[in-house]
Amino acid sequence: xxxxxxxxxxxxxxxxxxxxxxxxxxxxxxxxxxxxxxxxxxxxxxxxxxxxxxxxxxxxxxxxxxxxxxxxxxxxxxxxxxxxxxxxxxxxxxxxxxxxxxxxxxxxxxxxxxxxxxxxxxxxxxxxxxxxxxxxxxxxxxxxxxxxxxxxxxxxxxxxxxxxxxxxx
Amino acid sequence: xxxxxxxxxxxxxxxxxxxxxxxxxxxxxxxxxxxxxxxxxxxxxxxxxxxxxxxxxxxxxxxxxxxxxxxxxxxxxxxxxxxxxxxxxxxxxxxxxxxxxxxxxxxxxxxxxxxxxxxxxxxxxxxxxxxxxxxxxxxxxxxxxxxxxxxxxxxxxxxxxxxxxxxxxxxxxxxxxxxxxxxxxxxxxxxxxxxxxxxxxxxxxxxxxxxxxxxxxxxxxxxxxxxxxxxxxxxxxxxxxxxxxxxxxxxxxxxxxxxxxxxxxxxxxxxxxxxxxxxxxxxxxxxxxxxxxxxxxxxxxxxxxxxxxxxxxxxxxxxxxxxxxxxxxxxxxxxxxxxxxxxxxxxxxxxx
Numbered sequence: 319x320x321x322x323x324x325x326x327x328x329x330x331x332x333x334x335x336x337x338x339x340x341x342x343x344x345x346x347x348x349x350x351x352x353x354x355x356x357x358x359x360x361x362x363x364x365x366x367x368x369x370x371x372x373x374x375x376x377x378x379x380x381x382x383x384x385x386x387x388x389x390x391x392x393x394x395x396x397x398x399x400x401x402x403x404x405x406x407x408x409x410x411x412x413x414x415x416x417x418x419x420x421x422x423x424x425x426x427x428x429x430x431x432x433x434x435x436x437x438x439x440x441x442x443x444x445x446x447x448x449x450x451x452x453x454x455x456x457x458x459x460x461x462x463x464x465x466x467x468x469x470x471x472x473x474x475x476x477x478x479x480x481x482x483x484x485x486x487x
Numbered sequence: 488x489x490x491x492x493x494x495x496x497x498x499x500x501x502x503x504x505x506x507x508x509x510x511x512x513x514x515x516x517x518x519x520x521x522x523x524x525x526x527x528x529x530x531x532x533x534x535x536x537x538x539x540x541x542x543x544x545x546x547x548x549x550x551x552x553x554x555x556x557x558x559x560x561x562x563x564x565x566x567x568x569x570x571x572x573x574x575x576x577x578x579x580x581x582x583x584x585x586x587x588x589x590x591x592x593x594x595x596x597x598x599x600x601x602x603x604x605x606x607x608x609x610x611x612x613x614x615x616x617x618x619x620x621x622x623x624x625x626x627x628x629x630x631x632x633x634x635x636x637x638x639x640x641x642x643x644x645x646x647x648x649x650x651x652x653x654x655x656x657x658x659x660x661x662x663x664x665x666x667x668x669x670x671x672x673x674x675x676x677x678x679x680x681x682x683x684x685x686x687x688x689x690x691x692x693x694x695x696x697x698x699x700x701x702x703x704x705x706x707x708x709x710x711x712x713x714x715x716x717x718x719x720x721x722x723x724x725x726x727x728x729x730x731x732x733x734x735x736x737x738x739x740x741x742x743x744x745x746x747x748x749x750x751x752x753x754x755x756x757x758x759x760x761x762x763x764x765x766x767x768x769x770x771x772x773x774x775x776x777x778x779x780x781x782x783x784x785x786x787x788x789x790x791x792x793x794x795x796x797x798x799x800x801x802x803x804x805x806x807x808x809x810x811x812x813x814x815x816x817x818x819x820x821x822x823x824x825x826x827x828x829x830x831x832x833x834x835x836x837x838x839x
Binding site: 345349352356368369372373375376379380381384385387388391392449 | 608609618622623626627629630641642646652656669
């Protein structure tokens with residue numbers, strides 16, 4: 319059951335990502351990205367990370383992608399011109415992508431022992447509540463990085479406000 | 488049922504539950520429309536629909552037939568696939584949330600809880616997530632119609648929903664802190680000890696959170712006084728201007744289904760869900776069936792009261808201006824919700 323879910327939504331994520339690249343209208347690409355985010359959320363859930371899944375849906379597909387769609391709607395971006403692509407992309411791109419894929423596969427396979435094996439759906443059956451454990455770690459062990467990250471985000475917001483505000487003259 | 492395996496029983500009962508709940512929800516939606524027209528009529532000193540059936544009770548049926556038989560117009564300049572998908576997204580997201588709402592006490596038949604479709608440990612987050620996805624239906628409908636009024640309506644709706652989602656989510660944190668769980672069943676159980684006195688609204692001192700939730704929820708469902716996305720005096724009909732026939736009906740049903748869901752969540756979070764307001768004061772009467780159905784009765788009464796409040800507010804309050812709406816959400820509701828979280832957690836930390 320969980321394996322079937324994993325395969326279905328993994329395939330959906332890949333299909334959405336390909337559609338994102340192939341679609342010529344920006345809004346269709348943005349919506350494909352939403353599909354990818356949602357499938358990723360289901361994958362997280364099937365790995366037992368239900369809080370991460372909910373946060374993925376609420377933050378990424380519910381807020382950030384809405385802003386993307388919003389901006390595309392406001393800019394009224396037209397269809398992209400389809401070009402054959404630069405020669406550099408063909409010469410360097412495909413071998414490069416293949417090389418990275420091979421490298422990652424090699425690392426994952428050779429370091430299998432050190433990385434450990436994810437238990438697909440195993441956590442779903444045990445009914446373990448990982449929000450409690452997550453918050454305990456966040457507010458004890460990782461308190462400083464957690465708070466510093468929030469300050470970092472605050473700085474980013476302030477920077478955006480300063481950049482967006484026009485000088486009154 | 489002895490020859491069925493537990494999984495088969497679970498599957499069959501789940502399908503039956505989903506079908507029953509869906510039918511009840513859609514009927515509720517249809518009759519909420521009638522209730523609204525009736526009550527608004529009486530508020531404005533007129534009768535409301537009274538011709539079809541006794542007291543106009545068959546009006547929803549007539550409306551449904553009318554909408555079904557109308558011509559389905561497709562604007563020439565519309566983005567076809569998105570124009571069709573948008574109302575489906577809106578309605579689906581409105582209907583899915585009911586899956587995690589428990590509408591009765593725990594009552595198991597063959598190990599399956601029959602008064603809730605499912606009980607998951609992050610039920611509350613699931614509802615918030617589905618609500619946040621529902622924005623796409625409205626945003627896409629306005630854009631794909633290729634009509635400036637639709638686009639303006641959907642832009643207003645999107646910005647309003649994204650802004651008020653924050654206050655909505657934060658207002659519920661106080662309740663989650665008290666219950667120490669995100670499962671809706673556990674949240675209801677945490678309020679069922681002493682009837683009315685242990686509800687989060689009265690005994691839990693979460694009334695500030697409740698009013699924040701109520702206002703944010705009205706904005707989230709695009710209802711008066713926050714109905715700017717479909718302000719008929721400025722935007723024709725807002726994001727669904729170009730829609731007709733069943734596609735329009737889907738938006739209409741989505742709006743009322745969202746109202747029902749929001750009322751359900753308000754009941755669960757602040758008013759003890761399916762628990763009785765009298766606690767254990769009333770001795771158990773009737774048979775086992777009456778005792779099983781009594782919580783469902785209380786739940787329905789509470790949700791019905793919230794729906795009436797929705798209609799009352801719509802009949803009473805004028806519409807906000809756009810800048811007032813934004814500053815109200817960001818400068819008043821959000822800081823208030825944060826203050827509520829800080830005070831609640833302080834009190835919980837000091838008194839345990």
